[in-house]
Amino acid sequence: MNSKRTNPVIIIVLTLFSLACLIPFWLVLMISLADEDWVTVHGYSFWPGKFSLVAYQYLIEDAEKILRAYGVSALVTITGVVVSLFVTSAMAYALSRKEFPLRGALSLYILITMLFSGGLLPWYLVYTRFLHVQDTLMALIIPGLIGGFNVIIMRTFFTNSIPPSLIDSSQIDGAGEFRTYFSIILPLSLPVMATIGLFTTVSYWNDWFTSLVFIQNEKLFSLQYLLTKTLMNASFLQTIANKAYSSTAQVTTPLESIRMAMAMIAIGPLVLVFPFLQKYFVKGLTVGAVKG
């Protein structure tokens, strides 16, 4: 690389690109902070002429639904990620052992799941008619527990980064497979566990589709599904905003800013942790880009 300085044109283009990625979030934030009367006249803007925190007050007064949805999302995400990491890594470990006689058969078994799917209807019927998990948290957890691609990434990691002699020597010392897996493999696999764990966390946290398909009971709405309902269904939005101020009926409920305030409450935690997670994401992408 000959020149030490970056071409200013590139910096300008990249700055514009970054702004394009950030500005939409800014718009949502500003709508959530805008005064309802001002918005009704002027519309959504990047800098509302009049600010107001009323939307957030509404949400705090009537926080029950949102807190519950946060709880459902957190519970599903934590359980899902922990169980998923265990199941995925255990299967990947078995596959990584060259002498394991079922290695070929299991690889094929995984590959087929990546190539062919039965489609939505049979999948739906298996969950509702066979497992009978509709309207339970299990319906939100089970579908995300295993993915062929993640198993293959982990298997590749185990094969490349854990010397077979290490496994041999632990077994000569009398450790069984379980002991080897728990006290040798897992501690050495933190990088890949962190990467896959983060990706699984994001997909559980962001999931709304399984709720859309399987959940009717309002008490089991996850955060993303509550948001889906609030976005698409004006009367559902009204029920979110209802309780606290219904007695002082004169004031118009700032529905539009409440909607966007809800979005901000969901985005908030992600934006706060993102800078810390970002290095893992980039590392994970690189892992993901290298085929197993």
Added chain:
Amino acid sequence: MASEKGLKRKGFWKYRALIVLALPGVLLMLINNYLPMFGIFLAFKDLNYTDGIWGSKWIGLDNFKFLFASNDAWVIIRNTLLYNISFLVINTLLAVLLALMLNEVKNKFASKFFQSTVILPNFISMVIVGYIVYGFLNPELGFVNKFILEPFGLEPNNWYAEARHWPYILTIVNTWKGVGYSAVVYLAAIVGIDSEYYEAAVIDGASRWKQMTKITIPLIAPIIIIMTLLAIGRIFNADFGLFYQATMASGMIKETTEVIDTYVYNALLVTGDTGLASSAGLLQSVVGFTLVVTVNLIVRKVSKENALF
């Protein structure tokens, strides 16, 4: 027991612990992937819940006849293919361009900052994307109508009711959400290029532009080709979230926004037409499978080590 002896001979018994470790994964895949595969025969049945899945009547290809008799089949196939093709072309071109630019940034802090921001949209949920689109396109209050169209004296658009705008809107949204991710994957490939190539090129007096066109692009071409071929294998699968959330599931713009995935969902859970849902679903699976296998054959011809299987 004799069978146990047989197992011992094959060495299975010796590896029973490994089998136990793999078992939860095997069972989950059975439930999540294999049992539904057996359900593909539902496409040839007139499913009704009182007779049960097994008791329902076989009707041959009637579900497919019905699907293709309506105009729906052609519309959803056309939409799915056209969207995926344009997403693929635009995303690849922009992502490579972005990766090349990111690679030029020398300042470490700036480089980190740009990478973080362009990839941020990838990690938010499609629901939030739906909110953002709504913020811009809300017919009465949205930013585009109020602050772009009105000041120029243009008529405000009722976006969620006008089908013709959506190919552009969805393409922009898809690019916004996905291009940073692809760019970082390509950037990782660029960073992995041996620096000796560039050193040699500099000695020969190659400019930055020459280095980019004669070294970087040829060396990352294989990964671009592979990512493209893999995407072609998925060309019959639409991103349900994008087409459901960004459009707010508006029925008035179906002409340009209905894709196979949203169609199957609607047939199954909104209108309850399981026949259409299963025939469209099977069509998708079969074409998808054929495409993946064909593409893999091509990849194997191009570069063996990059083939999926």
